[in-house]
Amino acid sequence: MSDRAFKQAAQLLRQSRKTVALTGAGVSTESGIPDFRSRDGLWARFDPMEYGTLDAFRRDPAKVWQMLAELIGLADARPNAGHRAMSLLEQHGFLQGIITQNIDGLHQQAGSRRVVEFHGSLQSFSCPACGKGYVLEDIRRQAMPPRCTVCAAILKPDVVFFDEQIPPTALREAEELLAGADLLLVAGTSCQVAPAAYLPDMVLSRGGVLIEINPAPVLAGAAVVLAGGFSEMMERLVEELAIPGG
Numbered sequence: 001m002s003d004r005a006f007k008q009a010a011q012l013l014r015q016s017r018k019t020v021a022l023t024g025a026g027v028s029t030e031s032g033i034p035d036f037r038s039r040d041g042l043w044a045r046f047d048p049m050e051y052g053t054l055d056a057f058r059r060d061p062a063k064v065w066q067m068l069a070e071l072i073g074l075a076d077a078r079p080n081a082g083h084r085a086m087s088l089l090e091q092h093g094f095l096q097g098i099i100t101q102n103i104d105g106l107h108q109q110a111g112s113r114r115v116v117e118f119h120g121s122l123q124s125f126s127c128p129a130c131g132k133g134y135v136l137e138d139i140r141r142q143a144m145p146p147r148c149t150v151c152a153a154i155l156k157p158d159v160v161f162f163d164e165q166i167p168p169t170a171l172r173e174a175e176e177l178l179a180g181a182d183l184l185l186v187a188g189t190s191c192q193v194a195p196a197a198y199l200p201d202m203v204l205s206r207g208g209v210l211i212e213i214n215p216a217p218v219l220a221g222a223a224v225v226l227a228g229g230f231s232e233m234m235e236r237l238v239e240e241l242a243i244p245g246g
């Protein structure tokens with residue numbers, strides 16, 4: 001990657017009135033969380049129709065927990081240097097918030113404050129029968145599949161299954177965050193899944209610009225492309241912006 005691209009990206013971040021980041025699986029792979037959609041990812045081993053839908057969960061929650069138990073193991077992951085660099089951007093006023101397709105909570109762990117989770121979170125769980133809420137620590141203390149301590153129903157993670165809609169609150173928060181945004185920093189996602197797929201065009205159509213960070217860039221219309229791994233690209237960007245602690 002040429003220094004020129006980082007200088008251009010830093011310049012766009014300095015000039016922007018409001019910058020929002022859109023992130024996906026690629027920002028968490030360096031934290032040891034494989035892309036679920038990759039060739040040997042989660043969905044290659046568990047048929048999404050049998051393990052990834054609310055319909056399947058209602059039919060046989062214990063079976064779906066065979067897949068969820070593996071996801072819970074991933075919740076031990078730690079934020080990487082890229083997550084930390086992105087939280088520095090927010091702290092120093094270069095970024096107003098993040099919209100993520102990830103359920104791992106790593107942006108928040110890294111210190112990012114405003115994070116919209118399109119696909120929910122693996123940090124919280126609810127009882128489908130009585131509605132009682134649980135946190136990840138409660139689940140870890142239980143045998144699989146974990147059950148409600150009040151009514152004994154099998155618990156459901158607060159993640160969005162394939163046959164579920166994006167939560168209306170997440171959509172509203174994303175709209176609020178994107179209102180007036182003139183720069184979208186896209187990282188670790190090829191933006192193929194709705195609604196994230198529409199966001200780059202939305203920002204472009206309002207006269208905004210895109211910066212893309214992906215090892216194999218795919219976005220049409222990006223003003224600057226940083227082709228490489230998330231951590232390295234973000235660290236070099238923070239360096240270029242001369243942010244202390246970066």
Ligand SMILES: [Zn+2]
Nearest residue numbers: 127130148151
């Ligand atoms: Zn219950």
